Amino acid sequence: MSGADGPRRLVILGSTGSIGLSALEVVRRYRDRFEVVALGARANADMLAAQAVEFHAGYAALADRDAARRLRAAVPGVEVLDGPEGLEALAAIEADVVLCAMVGAAGLQPVLRAIDAGNALALANKEPVVMAGRLIMERAARRGVRVLPVDSEHNAIFQCIQGHPKEGVRCIHLTASGGPFYGRPRAALREVTPEQAARHPTWNMGAKISVDSATLMNKGLEIIEAMWLFDMPARKIEVVIHPQSVVHGLVEFNDGHILAHLGVTDMKSPILFALTYPERVASPMDRLNLAALSELSFAAPDFEAFPCLAYARQAAAAGGTAPAILNAANEEAVTAFCAHRIPFLSISDVVGEVFDTCAPGPDRDLESVLAADAAARQCARIAVETISMRV
Numbered sequence: 001m002s003g004a005d006g007p008r009r010l011v012i013l014g015s016t017g018s019i020g021l022s023a024l025e026v027v028r029r030y031r032d033r034f035e036v037v038a039l040g041a042r043a044n045a046d047m048l049a050a051q052a053v054e055f056h057a058g059y060a061a062l063a064d065r066d067a068a069r070r071l072r073a074a075v076p077g078v079e080v081l082d083g084p085e086g087l088e089a090l091a092a093i094e095a096d097v098v099l100c101a102m103v104g105a106a107g108l109q110p111v112l113r114a115i116d117a118g119n120a121l122a123l124a125n126k127e128p129v130v131m132a133g134r135l136i137m138e139r140a141a142r143r144g145v146r147v148l149p150v151d152s153e154h155n156a157i158f159q160c161i162q163g164h165p166k167e168g169v170r171c172i173h174l175t176a177s178g179g180p181f182y183g184r185p186r187a188a189l190r191e192v193t194p195e196q197a198a199r200h201p202t203w204n205m206g207a208k209i210s211v212d213s214a215t216l217m218n219k220g221l222e223i224i225e226a227m228w229l230f231d232m233p234a235r236k237i238e239v240v241i242h243p244q245s246v247v248h249g250l251v252e253f254n255d256g257h258i259l260a261h262l263g264v265t266d267m268k269s270p271i272l273f274a275l276t277y278p279e280r281v282a283s284p285m286d287r288l289n290l291a292a293l294s295e296l297s298f299a300a301p302d303f304e305a306f307p308c309l310a311y312a313r314q315a316a317a318a319g320g321t322a323p324a325i326l327n328a329a330n331e332e333a334v335t336a337f338c339a340h341r342i343p344f345l346s347i348s349d350v351v352g353e354v355f356d357t358c359a360p361g362p363d364r365d366l367e368s369v370l371a372a373d374a375a376a377r378q379c380a381r382i383a384v385e386t387i388s389m390r391v
């Protein structure tokens, strides 16, 4: 292991996405602290080639095999792997930190492989934790692997909760900007396009998480993510709308004290924290200008206008494979919405229908989780088909 006495060796999965690009920007600013050993993505061969050359990565992988062939031809000095198993192999390379910044369920196997290999995880990819939080956290604990949250809210909670016994925590408050449609009644969201849904007021993110933020499913997924990362029951995790996105998370203790985390709305900040933990590295990012903050407001979420949040709460309370079912239904519905196949409001209809149809079972092993995921996707595709024929 290097780390303390040399540069930290990084594997970045999803390096061509929003989080991946921010992570590489962090690496650019701290060249002497990091060594990029491997980079992976889905199909963006051109960008991955440029990254592999710039950061001298020894290994690269693309899930799409044709794209991997093109990458191989473009960077002959780099060992290029392909397919989902190529990404898994990258996760298992000996490294100090694996940053998982892929989107969706595809990150699950790489996350598990990284843990099995004993690599510390910086986790942006929330869907695997939603699907299989128990398996991931139990496996990480057994293997003694550190799981550091990159998601800004969870990174904030992680910082606030350090050094405090869990028993003293009354609840965790996750803040939500409210997304681009905050304050609008459900009826006003009928004609929303994928382009409008992707226009987040405070964060610049990938397509899927932007749509999830617009439906508030993102906050629902984050409730489940927080349950596992902080070993808290769902009833101890609250959501509060905070449109300015300055307070990223709060921890309330039994004696009424609340610790809040404030920071800039720049994902490079939690990424830097996770990649350099436990150091506190001088940040080149803009500082939060407290004197210029005119307002910090908080409000309760509207569960009626945003039913996805209510479904996520139900899934969190039900436990077992219910969160995996929720996640699969949502992934399918968001893909269909982004392809203009179903309207915005139908995303929650699909999730609700799958939720009513697929009965959850125990999440005792990976096979149970994957079976629940596959059944829910099948059911969601039927629901999408039915809706798309109607509209």
Ligand SMILES: NC(=O)c1ccc[n+]([C@@H]2O[C@H](COP(=O)([O-])OP(=O)(O)OC[C@H]3O[C@@H](n4cnc5c(N)ncnc54)[C@H](OP(=O)(O)O)[C@@H]3O)[C@@H](O)[C@H]2O)c1
Residues within 6 Å of the ligand: 013, 014, 015, 016, 017, 018, 019, 020, 040, 041, 042, 043, 044, 045, 063, 087, 101, 102, 103, 104, 106, 124, 125, 126, 127, 150, 151, 152, 203, 204, 205, 206, 207, 208, 209, 267
């Ligand atoms: N963006 C944020 O600010 C933010 C904040 C908190 C948490 N997160 C979480 O971080 C994750 C990434 O979000 P993002 O906004 O960075 O997404 P994004 O911009 O869409 O990027 C996704 C990345 O994953 C890769 N990818 C997609 N499917 C893949 C597959 N099947 N196999 C391998 N790689 C695959 C993409 O490669 P290609 O480019 O080749 O398609 C891309 O590199 C999500 O789980 C999200 O919820 C994001």
